Amino acid sequence: MGTGTKCLGASRLSGRGDLVHDAHAEVIARRALVRLLYSEIGRGASPEWLVASEDGGRWKLRDGHCLHLYITQLPCGVMPVPPSELELREQLDGGVNGCRDISFVQRKPGRGDTTLSMSCFDKITRLSVVGIQGALLSHILEPLYLTTITIGQLPDGAPEGFSIESNIDKVINARLSSLSSRLSASFKLSKPKFFEAPVPPKEFQQISGDVPPLTCGRRLVEAFLSLEHPLVTKFQSGELSYRAMKDEAHEYQHTLELLRKAPFFSCWRAKPASLDSFAVSR
Template sequence: MLPSSTPAPPRYVDGAPWAEAASSAALRHYRSLPKKGKPQGRESTVLAAFLLSTPHDPRNPTVLSMATGTKCLGAARLSPRGDLVHDAHAEVIARRALLRHIYSEIGRDTPPEWLVASGDGGRWRLRDGHSLHLYITQLPCGVMPVPPSVSMSTREQLVSTNGCSDVDLVQRKPGRGDTTLSMSCFDKITRWSIAGIQGALLSHILEPLYLSTITFGQSPDGAPQGFSIENNIEKVLDARLSSVHSKLPASFRIRKPQFFEAPIPPKEFQQIAGDEAPLTCG
């Protein structure tokens, strides 16, 4: 049972309008940014954005943070001093930016509009009626691939997650050459569904922040007829979360986001393999 200070988020029954709204808000904000650092020519990248919806205008979300990125360091390149960023995937960098934004909001003289005092030891919480969302231009790494045919069984769809036959195992991000030690983005999303996105340090002054929805751009290649990517991602997440048997600490709970497919993103966010090797933007 949820505490009164953290009401359940609204359920988006009709996902198409919301997916369009989330992707439009993120891409509109991206286009407003300077050209420097964006893909050029044949380059491509992944875009991720955290958004906030309000009860006054739920179909017009505001972008809180945004990032692009596809790279992470291999194990051999990690620094013993801890002064290098290991994981620079878009979802991870966008979350880092969101945490910086939250620190800035809480540190202002004027209280933030979307965070309110919780009355629990001087902590803050998300204001009632407000919801956090994540938009990604493609499926997060670590999610099962789209099946090659509709003849694949449900069990095969469930357990085939980037070659991992056990959904209880933590998956490392795929690396080119040197193996990485970074958790896959989908494993991090799984963790956020239990512990929130705020991290350990912010948990001292902020109640857990959970995502209400995750929207991702459709692949240009599409999916086999009759195959629902949203439903299969939910099945994989359910299987991951089913291994959480122990009682969670106070204020934490399992909060599964809803998944939606948005329209195909612009070409600079499409990871298409062709005659020429795709180039990722640095």
């Protein structure tokens, strides 16, 4: 579970790996799942919902198990009235000018200091290609994909003519259809099914900002390095940068590069390399 509505502006980003740059609820919930994965794999015993893969000693999700995401409101970046199929095609054929259109990737809204974080809807689309595990876990885990995403209705109701199940479905389909099929063997285009839920109870709706937050400052990279796994031990001697460890996940990085070259994602701006070039030692 995760809650949050904020992300740091560009001037506040840290190159030491000690701050979470994007603290929207969807991102925090994904980080919580990643922490669970590290905890389960780090116990030494085989997790009941993971099974050994035939792919070089990695883990994979056990058959019959699925991952589901519930969000209490529309993710940022979802357009109230998506463009028609014709408009989507015209934007795809329109080259770089299409980057200003709402069906392409968007930065998250910020007050004053511009953010470098892409919208949650853009990140959900990205997870449908590279998986939710991230680069580090790709060393020891096959890609994990969401099977369903359920979104709670807005308390004031949805805009006229808007349907979560059909409208978001249409945009996801258009985005994924623009990708190349030359993905690495472990990866695939995995479109989750979208469902609409009733308005969530008040205790699960957005609350005022004067409630003290609960935080956890431990870095995920430390959890990765603590694993007693043959595919991790090569990173446990000497000193490496966080960037170098992520770059070593070659299949993941190749798939991410294909994603960024696709028409819908050509405006995705990677954060400066200096932000994750900090040294990591065990």
